[in-house]
Structures are given as structure tokens and as C-alpha cells.
Amino acid sequence: RASSSSAVNAETTSAKTRQTVTKISYNTLLQPLRTSKALATDKEVLTHVTKDNFLAYFSLNGSATYDQNTGTVTITPDEYDKVGNFSLKSKIDMNSSFTLTGQVNIGNKTSSQGGADGIGFAFHNGNTTDVGNAGGNLGIGGLQDTIGFKLDTWHNDNFTPQATVPGAQVSSTDSNGFGWSQDPRNPQFGAFVTTDSEEIKAKDKKPYQRWWATTDMFSVKGLSSNDLDGNFHNFVVSYDGDRRLLTINYTEASGNVLTWTKKVDSSYQAMAMIISASTGGAKNLQQFKITKFDFKQAATVNVKYVDTKGNQIDQGGVTYPNGANVNGTYRTGQLEIPNYKFVRMDDGTATGSNSLPAKGTLTKAGDNGTVIYVYAPAYTQTSKTISETIKYIDQDSKKVVIVGYTADPITFVTVTNPVDNTTTTYYSTKAKAATLDDNGVPIVTGWTKADSYYFAEVVNPKVDGYKVISNDAPHSDLTKVSVQTVYTNSSDLNFTVVYAKNAPTMTTEKKTVNETVSYV
Structure with a gap:
């Protein structure tokens, strides 16, 4: 150095x-x-979905099938009366951006050529397992607080609901039962669709709750008939979490790109996603091909309101006081459902699954399970007790038997199911009142299902020095009161058997009398 x-x-x-x-x-x-x-x-934090792991994140329902080699979901085949959909198994965190990139095939027939119905895309606040109504609703109507979009290939006029029950109780495939709203006049179009809870009059002129889907007429953009060419067209759904802006891009056959945008309210924190299609008396092959889907999973739970057989009877929501995040909390609550009463949280006997607690902590991103409230019809009952008494008197209305006859009374209980207004009747000769189980059946033994029963035959007692001269019981004679059948509308039975004293006994005696006359 x-x-x-x-x-x-x-x-x-x-x-x-x-x-x-x-x-x-x-x-x-x-x-x-x-x-x-x-x-x-x-x-x-982001979940990346491709054709290879598609089935790990999406569920297929109805006619929907998946080809992993191509990443294609055939939502409906080119067949009549088909309903299919695929839904995301977890909810999307709407505070984060996401992008769904793919292609759609809306078929090769216009409505004038017998093609229908189109494809619906829905982001909603219901359960990840919820399915919207088919037909004119394109899988969007019936979902809670929905921001939807549809590529509609069949014009529908307003249709009055045929089912006279709340919308939650209408099958997703019963489009006539649910009803639908008016479409624009375009033969085929793209537009945003939203759902709101409304009271819609059904065929009986009475209003029933529906999550009613309405097309945003200001967003309607007509599609060319050339787009119904049986080919795939680029389709992108993108969402800006900072600006809360939802954008739809669809590339027409001409290469022109149609764009729709919609602002998403800040109240939408975590949303489920489902893509649906259906056919009816007209049909089309309707498909979606995924390229990729990047999104952030929210931490959420589902909530269901079912009857004792597991059938959905209402829809409700979940609140997340600290946001739909891991280690956050969730809350659910009972609903006041007309004609029903809450009986328990599901122990597996209704749906086959045990319910989560009504409120709790979110332990993981994605679906944390389901809270299940079980309800039974609020059965009502009316009862009627019918008795049978027999008096034994003489012609002067005086008792000839110190104690008359009194049968064990028969009590009828008529149970009414307020949901379908059906009635079931039971009888008992022991109990006077019934306690019903969740199925409307008396719990205490001794009740028999029947709307009629009978009082047994009663033999008239023998009274020394008297004989029976009349009996006012139907179908009876001087020896007995016959079997008497009674019904729920029968009155108490009161019979009188009349006795008379025996007549004096007349006897005849012959005697020979001799007359002797003496002359002296």
C-alpha cells in the first residue's frame, strides 16, 4: 500500500x-x-382464477357444464326449457378493484329465428348460494340488492306473477310464478339491471314481496343481429375500487366496443356474483369462456331462513360492523315471517347442515359458513268436545234408573296450517286439549288422526216391574241405543228412553158349583 x-x-x-x-x-x-x-x-390478497382452477372458485347449477380444456362454461345447450348458472363461492370485497376477462357466445339465432333468452350477470347482497329467477328475469330477478347487467336476446312484456306467495318461496325455474318487468323495444340489447324489494300484485290482485328486477332504460344499447353469430365475443367486467365504478365492455362482431359504466354505492361492501342464462319455447347455445378473474375475497357468512323441511321461506342480510374482513365480526337476526314462527337454529334436521351462531367472528377470507334459522308454520287449532247422555224415565218423567248413562266424551282438534290453509283433524277420548309439535301434530299420545268417531252401543238396563216403550236415539230400538257416529260439527247427544209399569196380570179359574135342593 x-x-x-x-x-x-x-x-x-x-x-x-x-x-x-x-x-x-x-x-x-x-x-x-x-x-x-x-x-x-x-x-x-388477490385471488387469481383461470380455466385451470375455475371449479375451485365457482359452482355450476342447472344445465351449466364446464370444459376445463377451453375454459368454457356452456350455461345452456341449444335446447328448449333449460336453466343454468355458475356462481362465485365467495363474495367480492367491493373496496378493492377486480377484473373479469373472458368471452361470451349469445347464440346463433335472433328472436325472430327462435333464439332466446340471453345471459345475465349479477352482483348482489344475498348468499353466495342464491339463484335468481329464470326466463324474463335472466337470473337477476329474485336476488337481493342487485347490480346486474344483461345481454338480452328476447323481448319480454310485463308479466303478472302467477304464484300467490312471496318471491323467496317461488322456485328459481318458475318464471311465470315470479313474474317479470317490461323490456325495452329492442329485439336484442345490453343494459344494466337492478333489483329492489317491492310489493307486486299477483294474479289474485293481492301484493306479494318480490326482489323485482328493472332494466335501466337509460343504459340500453342495442345489439346488432350480426352478434348472434354463434361465435365468442370479448367481454370484460372491470371495477375500480377507489372510484367505485363498474365498467362493462362488449366487443361486437364488427369489432366495435360497447361500454357501459355504473357507480356502485358505498353501502355495497361485499357482493356475491352469479352468471345465468335460460331458454324456454325459444332456444340458443349460450356460453361464457373465462380468460382470467382477479379479485379480493371478502370474509363473509351466508344466512338462510327455511322451514322444517329446508325450503327457503324468506331472504335476509348479514351485517359486518367492522367490515367483511378476517377477524371482523358478523351479525344476523330473526325475521318476522307471516304465518311462521321461529323454532330453532338448524341442528342438521332441516337442511342437513348445522347452523353457525347468529353472530360471531370471521376467521378466514371467503365463505365462513351459513347461519340457518328454522321456522315452522304458526299452526292454529280449534277444539270441540262432544258428549252423549241417556236418561231413563217413566211416563211421568220420573227417573226409573237413579243414575243415567254418560259416555266418555269425544274431543276433536282441527289444526290449520296458515301457509297453505290446509286442515287436519284429530280425536281423543282422553285428552281435552292438544299441544302441537313443529309439524302441527299433537304431542301427547291418545290422539288419532280422523275427522269422525263414534259412541259405542248402550243396552237399555232392565228395571223390575217396567218395560221400555220408546227410545228417541236414531237407528235404535227398545233394547238399546245404537252406535252413534259424530263429527267435528256434531252437537252433544242427549237421548231419552221411556219406561212404563207392567199391566196387572189377569188369570182365569174354572170352578164347578153344585146346587142341592132338599124337600122335607
Whole structure:
């Protein structure tokens, strides 16, 4: 090593230079590291779906089938009366951006050529397992608080609901039962659709609750008949979580790109997603091909309101006081459902699954399970007790038997199911009142299902010195009161058997009398 001052100065200068270079190099490296860290964080929270892992994140329902080789969901085949959909198994965190990139095939027949119905895309606040109504609703009507979009290929006029029950109780495939709203006049079009809870008059002129789907007429854009070419067209759903802006892009056969945008209210925190299609008396092959889907899973639970057989009877929501996040909490509550009463949280006997607690903590991203409230019809009952008494008197209305006859009374209980207004009748000769189980059946033994029963035959008692001269019981004679059948509308039975004293006994005696006359 050199020992001269010039050499030292040179070394010092060189060291400073090296320090400067080193410092620059560190900063240069730091930025990529920061970027790399951010990307790693994004990868930790974002879920990346492709054709290869599609079935791990989506459920298929109805006629929907999936080809993993191509990433194609055939929602409906080109057949009549088909309903299909695929739904995301977890909810989307609406505070984060997401993008669904793919292609759609809406068929090769226009409505004038017998093609229908189209494809509906729905983001909603219901359960991840909820399915919207088919037909004119395109799988959107019936879902709670929905922001939907549809590529509609069949014009529908307003249709009055035929089912006279709340919408939650109408099958998803019963489009006539649910009813639907008016479409624009376009033969085929794209537009946003929303659902609101409304009271809609059914065929009986009475209003019933429906999550009613209405097309946003201001968003309607007509589609060319050339788009019904049987080919796939680019389709992108993107959402900006910061601006809360939903954007739909659809590429027509001509190459023109149609764009729709809609603002999403801040109240929408976590939303389920479902894509549906249906056919009826007209048909089309309707498909969706996934390229990729990147989104952040919210931590959520589902909530169901079912009857004792597991059938859905109402829809409700879940609240997340601290947001739909891991380690956050959730809350659900009972609903006041007309004609029903709450009986228990499901223990597996209604749906086959045990319910989560009504409120609790979210332990993981995605679906944390389901809260299940079980209800039974609020059965009502009317009872009627019918008795049978027999008096034994003489012609002067005086008792000839100190104690008359009194049968064990018969009690009828008529149970009414307020849901369908059906009635079931039971009788008992022991109990006077019934306690019903969740199915409307008396719990205490001794009740028999029947709407009629009978009082047994009663033989008239023998009374010394008297005989029966009349009996006012139907179908009876002087020896007995016959079997008497009674019904729920029968009155108490009161019979009288009349006795008379026996007549005096008349006897005849012959006697020979001799007459003797003496003459003296």
C-alpha cells in the first residue's frame, strides 16, 4: 500500500467515490424491492382464477357444464326449457378493484329465428348460494340488492306473477310464478339491471314481496343481429375500487366496443356474483369462456331462513360492523315471517347442515359458513268436545234408573296450517286439549288422526216391574241405543228412553158349583 500523502488523498477520494456509487446503487435497488414487496402483497390478497382452477372458485347449477380444456362454461345447450348458472363461492370485497376477462357466445339465432333468452350477470347482497329467477328475469330477478347487467336476446312484456306467495318461496325455474318487468323495444340489447324489494300484485290482485328486477332504460344499447353469430365475443367486467365504478365492455362482431359504466354505492361492501342464462319455447347455445378473474375475497357468512323441511321461506342480510374482513365480526337476526314462527337454529334436521351462531367472528377470507334459522308454520287449532247422555224415565218423567248413562266424551282438534290453509283433524277420548309439535301434530299420545268417531252401543238396563216403550236415539230400538257416529260439527247427544209399569196380570179359574135342593 502507498504511504505518500498524495496516495492517501487519492485513496480517500476513491473511497468517497466508492461510497457515492454504493449509495446510488442502494437507492436504485431499493425501489424495485419496494415494488416487489407491493406486488407480493397484492398476490397475497388477490385471488387469481383461470380455466385451470375455475371449479375451485365457482359452482355450476342447472344445465351449466364446464370444459376445463377451453375454459368454457356452456350455461345452456341449444335446447328448449333449460336453466343454468355458475356462481362465485365467495363474495367480492367491493373496496378493492377486480377484473373479469373472458368471452361470451349469445347464440346463433335472433328472436325472430327462435333464439332466446340471453345471459345475465349479477352482483348482489344475498348468499353466495342464491339463484335468481329464470326466463324474463335472466337470473337477476329474485336476488337481493342487485347490480346486474344483461345481454338480452328476447323481448319480454310485463308479466303478472302467477304464484300467490312471496318471491323467496317461488322456485328459481318458475318464471311465470315470479313474474317479470317490461323490456325495452329492442329485439336484442345490453343494459344494466337492478333489483329492489317491492310489493307486486299477483294474479289474485293481492301484493306479494318480490326482489323485482328493472332494466335501466337509460343504459340500453342495442345489439346488432350480426352478434348472434354463434361465435365468442370479448367481454370484460372491470371495477375500480377507489372510484367505485363498474365498467362493462362488449366487443361486437364488427369489432366495435360497447361500454357501459355504473357507480356502485358505498353501502355495497361485499357482493356475491352469479352468471345465468335460460331458454324456454325459444332456444340458443349460450356460453361464457373465462380468460382470467382477479379479485379480493371478502370474509363473509351466508344466512338462510327455511322451514322444517329446508325450503327457503324468506331472504335476509348479514351485517359486518367492522367490515367483511378476517377477524371482523358478523351479525344476523330473526325475521318476522307471516304465518311462521321461529323454532330453532338448524341442528342438521332441516337442511342437513348445522347452523353457525347468529353472530360471531370471521376467521378466514371467503365463505365462513351459513347461519340457518328454522321456522315452522304458526299452526292454529280449534277444539270441540262432544258428549252423549241417556236418561231413563217413566211416563211421568220420573227417573226409573237413579243414575243415567254418560259416555266418555269425544274431543276433536282441527289444526290449520296458515301457509297453505290446509286442515287436519284429530280425536281423543282422553285428552281435552292438544299441544302441537313443529309439524302441527299433537304431542301427547291418545290422539288419532280422523275427522269422525263414534259412541259405542248402550243396552237399555232392565228395571223390575217396567218395560221400555220408546227410545228417541236414531237407528235404535227398545233394547238399546245404537252406535252413534259424530263429527267435528256434531252437537252433544242427549237421548231419552221411556219406561212404563207392567199391566196387572189377569188369570182365569174354572170352578164347578153344585146346587142341592132338599124337600122335607
